[in-house]
Amino acid sequence: MxxxxxxxxxxxxxxxxxxxxxxxxxxxxxxxxxxxxxxxxxxxxxxxxxxxxxxxxxxxxxxxxxxxxxxASRDQAFTALDLHSKYDRGVNALVLDVDETLRSAGRTDNEIPRQTLHLLTQFHEAGVPIVICTGQTLENVKGFMIQGLGNELVHSGDFSIVYEAGTGVFTPGHGSQTKKLLYDGLDSEVREVFDEVRSRVLPQAPDDLRESVHLQGNEFNVTLKPNFDIGSDRAEAVIDRGLVYLVDLLGRAVYNAADVPDVAAEDADPEGWARAYYAEADPEITTVLDAEDAAPECVPEDVPDPIRSLFERIDVAYYHADAAEIGSLELNKTEGVKAALDVLDVSDPFVLVMGDSKSDLRVMRWAEEESAGIAAAPEHASEDVLDHVRSTDELVYDRGDAASMLRIAYVLNVLDEL
Structure with a gap:
């Protein structure tokens, strides 16, 4: 039958x-x-x-x-069957964002639900490694994961934390590979850019902006967050202004770090170059710049090559009414996940990636491009994330209900054992 x-x-x-x-x-x-x-x-x-x-x-x-x-429910079981028919394999690792993915302030008081934690324990007992992939600090993530899953699981050797959006990877129980600092590979030019941005971002911000945002991240990830409820009109307004400020600040820092011998100082337009480059890279940034009367007066082709080469290594991300940030493209969740899987000895990965933001989207796209996994997202994820998930396997779940996706993946693995 x-x-x-x-x-x-x-x-x-x-x-x-x-x-x-x-x-x-x-x-x-x-x-x-x-x-x-x-x-x-x-x-x-x-x-x-x-x-x-x-x-x-x-x-x-x-x-x-x-x-x-x-x-699993009947629908979850049939979804798992469809996935197995399509891919003919189960997942051999979980790659999981935390905030608004495993836990959600909208439904679970920002705690990871017990059922979700228990299902993660079931995967661990079945020998499936778990990679927590987040923008938070290592100390913070390690603390609440030990509280939720237990010290023994976190230090089992099958558990890894990609922290600060790819700055480092922590995999207890692996000797010299336990902690990998991925920023060691960055050169001095990129370090100089981030040093300048971080040192200037709040002290030189306009008074109204400085009083309305706070800073998150590390020396290689600078994030402006609103001092208002995420998603509110006030948060939207301040993050839109903050994005323009951050793009301009980055343009000036890149100009100071790069050698541009063919452009006279009076002809330099670092803010305009940054606006033109990043507007072309992201339609959402274009929309915000237009709305803030900050559209670039130059075109991307006007950006000098030395400036462009640095822009190509630095990401600007906009999260509607939530955050504006810059980060190193050489330090991202995808690189962190690949490093974690390497330490965990997952040589032929087929992972379940769960996330809600553009930084998670990069991991999802890597999994699709490399035939290395499937992607799932909560219904309130960014539109780009939802577009990707719906165009692949349609694994969208209700806010706070990460357990439903874990159930599907669990049955997928049961089917793979048959």
């Missing part, structure tokens, strides 16, 4: 939803030191085994189908 028919029979003939409810209860609420609670937990455990035994006896691959019914 075809797998489609077997899965159809599984969800038609058995109470998979009831089985999943019992499984979720046992996963999220382990036994506690109370006689009444222990009795209740034991009753649920017995019920779970009875329900699974019914499925085990009905299918040749009974264990796998019982696990499938306990972990």
């Amino acid at each position: 075809e797998r489609y028919d077997l899965i159809f029979r599984l969800y038609a003939d058995f109470d998979a939803e009831g089985l999943r409810d019992v499984q979720d209860f046992l996963d999220v609420f382990p036994p506690v030191d109370s006689r009444t609670a222990l009795d209740y937990w034991q009753d649920a455990s017995d019920e779970l085994e009875e329900r699974k035994d019914e499925i085990r006896e009905a299918f040749a691959a009974g264990d796998e189908f019982a696990e499938m019914a306990a972990r």
Whole structure:
């Protein structure tokens, strides 16, 4: 019998939803030191085994189908089947953004839900490495991941953190490779640009802008964040002004760092060159510059080669009503993920990438271009991310419901074992 028919029979003939409810209860609420609670937990455990035994006896691959019914809904199981039919393999690593991906202030009070944490534990127990890929600092990420997943899992040797958007990679249990500082490869010219931008970005900002934003990132990632609720009209206004300021500041810093012998000082237009170059690179930046009456007066072809060569190594990113940032294109999540997978010895990766921002989109595109994985995003992700995800496998999930994608990936791996 075809797998489609077997899965159809599984969800038609058995109470998979009831089985999943019992499984979720046992996963999220382990036994506690109370006689009444222990009795209740034991009753649920017995019920779970009875329900699974019914499925085990009905299918040749009974264990796998019982696990499938306990972990995923009918729609999730068929989505996993479609993915396996398309790619003919399961995922051998998870690559996961945190903020607004695993956790969301909109639905989960900015905590990673228990069910999501438990599913990550299940993947770990199945031998699937986990790569957390975030713009946050190592200390911050390491702290809440130990709190959520436990010290043993984080230090197991199958867990890695790509932090500060690719500045470094932390993979405990791998000796000299435990901590890799990817910025060691940057040359002095790029370092000079970021040093100047960071030293000037707040002190030289106009008063109204300086009072409305705060700084995030590190020496190779400079991010302006609003002092207002993300997504609000006030946040949109200040980030749009901040983007123009940041582009101009970058243009001046690149001009100071580069050698442009063929351009006289009085003819130099570093701010205009930066606006022209980055407007051409990103339509969203073009829209903001136009709206802020800051459209470039020159064209991209006017940018001198030494200036362009530095621009090509530096990224400007705009996140609507959320952030404006510059970062090194040589220090990004994609490079961090590849370094992490190398340390984890995932030689032929096929990963599940989950994220919401343009920095995650680069990882998603790498996975697609290299046939190295699939991508999923929350419904409130940036439009570019959603466009990519919808054009590939349509793995879009509700805000705060990362667990649904993990369930699909879990069943995908179960199917791959059959």
